[in-house]
Amino acid sequence: MVKMQTFVVSAFLRYFDMLLLLVVLLASIGLFLYQRRSYHVINWVLFGMTPDLILNAYRVHDFVTDLLKLSHGTFMFKGPWFTNMDMLLTSDPTNVHHILSKNFSNYPKGPEFRKIFDILGDGIFNADHDLWEFHRKTSMSLLKHPDFNSHLEENIKNKIEKGLLPLLEFVSNNQQETDMQEIFQRFTFDTICLLLLNYDPETLSLHLPYNACEKAFMEAEESILWRHLLPENVWKLQRRFNIGKEKNLIEASKAFDEFIYKCLSRKENELNDFERVEKEVGLLKYLITSFQGQHHGTSTNTRTFLKDTILNLMIAGKDTTSTGLSWFFYLLAQNPSTESKIREEIEKQVGGSKWKYLNAKELDGLVYLHGGLCEALRLYPPVALEHKAPSKADVLPSGHAVNEHSKIILSFYSMGRMEWIWGEDCLQFKPERWFSEKGGVKHEPSYKFTAFHAGPRTCLGKEMGLIQMKMVATAIIYHYHVELVKDQEVCPADSIILQMKYGLKVRLFPIREIKT
Numbered sequence: 001m002v003k004m005q006t007f008v009v010s011a012f013l014r015y016f017d018m019l020l021l022l023v024v025l026l027a028s029i030g031l032f033l034y035q036r037r038s039y040h041v042i043n044w045v046l047f048g049m050t051p052d053l054i055l056n057a058y059r060v061h062d063f064v065t066d067l068l069k070l071s072h073g074t075f076m077f078k079g080p081w082f083t084n085m086d087m088l089l090t091s092d093p094t095n096v097h098h099i100l101s102k103n104f105s106n107y108p109k110g111p112e113f114r115k116i117f118d119i120l121g122d123g124i125f126n127a128d129h130d131l132w133e134f135h136r137k138t139s140m141s142l143l144k145h146p147d148f149n150s151h152l153e154e155n156i157k158n159k160i161e162k163g164l165l166p167l168l169e170f171v172s173n174n175q176q177e178t179d180m181q182e183i184f185q186r187f188t189f190d191t192i193c194l195l196l197l198n199y200d201p202e203t204l205s206l207h208l209p210y211n212a213c214e215k216a217f218m219e220a221e222e223s224i225l226w227r228h229l230l231p232e233n234v235w236k237l238q239r240r241f242n243i244g245k246e247k248n249l250i251e252a253s254k255a256f257d258e259f260i261y262k263c264l265s266r267k268e269n270e271l272n273d274f275e276r277v278e279k280e281v282g283l284l285k286y287l288i289t290s291f292q293g294q295h296h297g298t299s300t301n302t303r304t305f306l307k308d309t310i311l312n313l314m315i316a317g318k319d320t321t322s323t324g325l326s327w328f329f330y331l332l333a334q335n336p337s338t339e340s341k342i343r344e345e346i347e348k349q350v351g352g353s354k355w356k357y358l359n360a361k362e363l364d365g366l367v368y369l370h371g372g373l374c375e376a377l378r379l380y381p382p383v384a385l386e387h388k389a390p391s392k393a394d395v396l397p398s399g400h401a402v403n404e405h406s407k408i409i410l411s412f413y414s415m416g417r418m419e420w421i422w423g424e425d426c427l428q429f430k431p432e433r434w435f436s437e438k439g440g441v442k443h444e445p446s447y448k449f450t451a452f453h454a455g456p457r458t459c460l461g462k463e464m465g466l467i468q469m470k471m472v473a474t475a476i477i478y479h480y481h482v483e484l485v486k487d488q489e490v491c492p493a494d495s496i497i498l499q500m501k502y503g504l505k506v507r508l509f510p511i512r513e514i515k516t
Contacts, residue, residue, distance in 0.1 A: 041067060048078035048085070057229065061384055061492050064089055065414040073418065074398045083231040087407045091414040093421060094397035097447035099388055099410065101455035110389045112407065116227045119220055119253050122305050123312025135309065139460050142286050149360065152464060155194045156471050157357050159187060163204035165475060170206055172508040177485050179503040180329055182208075184322035187472065189214045192317040196310055197263040197284050213259035216252035217319050221495040223249035228387065228409070228496075260307050264288075284310075319497045320382035321465050324451075325472060326504050327380035328373055331429045332477075333484045333506065338431055339477065341368045343511070346478050355478060360463075363470040369477075370441055371431030373469055377451035378416040379429070384498040386410040386453075412450040413498060421448060480508040 041052045056063035067075045073092035079085025090096070099107045108128040120126045124135035142148060164187055171178045186204040189211070194200050203211045223245040227235050238246035267284050287309060291302050332339050345366045350356055363369075388408040395401050402408060419426050422433075436442040446454035452462040459465070476482065484490075485505035493501040 043078050046081060048080050050080055050085075053077075053229065057494065059491070060225070060229065060494055061411070061413045061498070064385075064409070064411050065091075065417050068411060068414045069418070072420070074396070074400055076400070080231070083233075084405075085231060085407075087409050088400060088402060089409050089411055090396070090398065090400075091411045091418055091421075092396075092398050093415070093445075093448045095400075096410055096415075096450060096454060097445075098397050099408065100386075100453065100457065101447065103394065104455050104457075106390050106392060106394055107388045107408075108391060110391065112389050113387050115232075116387065117224060119224070119249060119256075120312055120315075121308030123308040125312050125315070136460070138287070138290055138309075139313075143460060143464070145286075149467075152195065153359060153467065153471070155191055156468055159191050159194070159200075159204065160357070160471065160475050163187065163190065163202070164472065165479070167204060167206060168476065168480065168508055172480065172510055175507070177505050177507055180482070180506050181322065181326040181500050181504045184325045184472070185217075185319065186214065188318045188322040188468070189217075191468065192314050193263075195317070196313055197260070198267060199263050211259075212255040216255040217315065218493070218495065218497075218499060219248040220252040220256075221319065221497045221499070222493060223252070225494055225496045228385075256311055257307065260310055261303075264303065264306065264310075316459070316461055317465070319499065321468055323380070323382040323497055323499050324373065324377055324465070325469055326500055327498075328376035328469070328473065329476070329482055329506070330484070330490055330500075330504055331376050331379070332372060333482050335429055336481075338368065338372055338429070339481070341431075342366070342372060342473075343477050345369060346474050350478070355475075357471065358474055360467050363467065363474070366470065366474070367435060367439065367441060368431050369470060369473060370466075371434035372429075373466070373473070374434045374449070374451075375429050375431055378422070378449060379427075380492070380498050381412040381416065381451045382498055383451075383453070384411070384413040384492070384496060386412065410450075413492075415448070415450060478511070480510060483507045483509060 041049050043049055044051065053060075053063070067077070068089060068091045074088065074090040074095060077087045077089055079087070109126055110128070114126050117126055122131065124132065124139070127135050164183070167183065168178075183204065186208070190200055190202065190204050201211055201214070203209055203214050226245045235244075235246055238244040239250070242250060263284075267288065287306055291306050291309075332342075345368050346358075349358055349362055349365055358366075386409070388410060390402050390404060390406060390408075393401070393403040415421060417426055434442050434444075446452065446458060452459040452465075483506060485507060488505050489502055490504060491501050493499045
């Protein structure tokens with residue numbers, strides 16, 4: 001047995017050394033050519049376009065954007081001939097509309113998507129057909145509950161009052177630098193746990209406690225992106241030997257399971273207290289009672305299915321919202337005139353010197369705030385890409401033919417950077433882009449503005465996410481001027497969720513000091 005293990009390890013090390021040598025060789029060749037040419041991707045006979053991908057892995061979203069700009073929105077990326085890594089990249093709104101809406105039934109998530117996103121189990125993001133219909137119906141019935149919106153707003157208000165503002169006051173009074181991205185991640189983690197699990201982990205507090213589940217989201221999302229870039233055999237080998245990004249994904253999965261199952265056990269023990277349960281308005285109570293005695297998806301265990309459902313909804317409500325807020329304040333800090341206009345809107349709506357929270361209806365009147373958030377979501381959509389595969393042969397509006405073996409990547413990040421979609425000023429932060437001629441909010445079709453997806457799979461939590469972002473943004477902008485720490489590098493992480501690789505370091509200055 002020992003000899004067999006030694007042989008396996010030795011064989012793996014030889015394979016890994018050969019792979020490493022190949023990567024170095026490709027990178028060297030690519031670097032040599034990169035230094036001798038203007039920007040152009042070379043398709044090698046054996047290696048495809050992999051050398052360019054390796055050179056640009058640290059900026060993969062911008063690399064894809066460069067390719068799409070050269071090809072008017074659709075580009076066939078060729079991988080090594082032996083890896084089945086050819087991918088059709090597109091940012092063409094007509095293709096997006098075709099895939100996500102007009103021919104929706106031909107583009108399910110499919111087995112390839114499920115393989116890459118296996119950590120999501122039988123949750124809504126992995127679901128197709130009847131299982132997806134079940135998830136969507138369950139979620140919609142909860143969102144339509146007459147008390148849901150008031151319960152949501154109350155949770156957010158309490159977290160702002162007891163968590164966010166005390167922490168920002170402490171940071172400001174002590175003239176400290178702080179990472180706003182981390183603050184937003186902790187805020188949305190606490191609020192989504194309150195909403196889904198009826199439990200507040202209180203990660204947003206003065207001492208910023210470590211929570212393994214909260215930190216696991218970024219690790220998982222980065223690892224999943226790398227599954228798109230590496231040959232399947234490579235990342236599966238990493239998983240088998242518990243190394244590389246796959247090790248991070250395994251550890252993240254364990255952290256998710258431990259946290260969610262612990263919360264489920266706590267709630268299950270409370271279910272005998274009928275009077276207390278009847279008074280609750282929460283997703284966990286609703287899900288437990290809805291799923292009781294039922295089996296769905298590939299799992300025969302109701303508890304596992306419930307865990308998968310909750311994890312998917314946590315991902316939908318945590319990092320997408322925190323990422324949107326992070327990029328919004330990054331852009332706002334570079335545009336102080338916009339910050340002032342938003343603050344004027346807030347002060348007018350508040351109607352006095354004393355701060356009060358604005359409800360959903362009052363928030364709708366903040367046109368500059370809405371436009372600023374939409375601009376941030378246009379330039380930095382939290383979900384940067386979507387992986388699709390047709391179930392049968394098709395021809396896209398761009399004229400590209402695809403079949404059941406094709407891999408299609410919809411680059412939502414690239415769409416916001418295309419002049420032919422948004423105009424010559426597409427890289428500028430202009431909240432006015434979202435103003436109608438009558439001074440209200442301008443509507444853009446979802447296949448052009450894809451921050452909340454499009455078609456039948458349009459995000460059900462769109463309004464919930466916007467309400468949370470607006471409530472947080474108004475509280476901060478009313479009380480503080482946010483200034484970026486100089487000489488920091490702010491860039492997208494190599495992740496399926498477009499978080500900031502190094503965070504967002506800022507200083508906070510109370511408005512009362514600025515006005516005196």
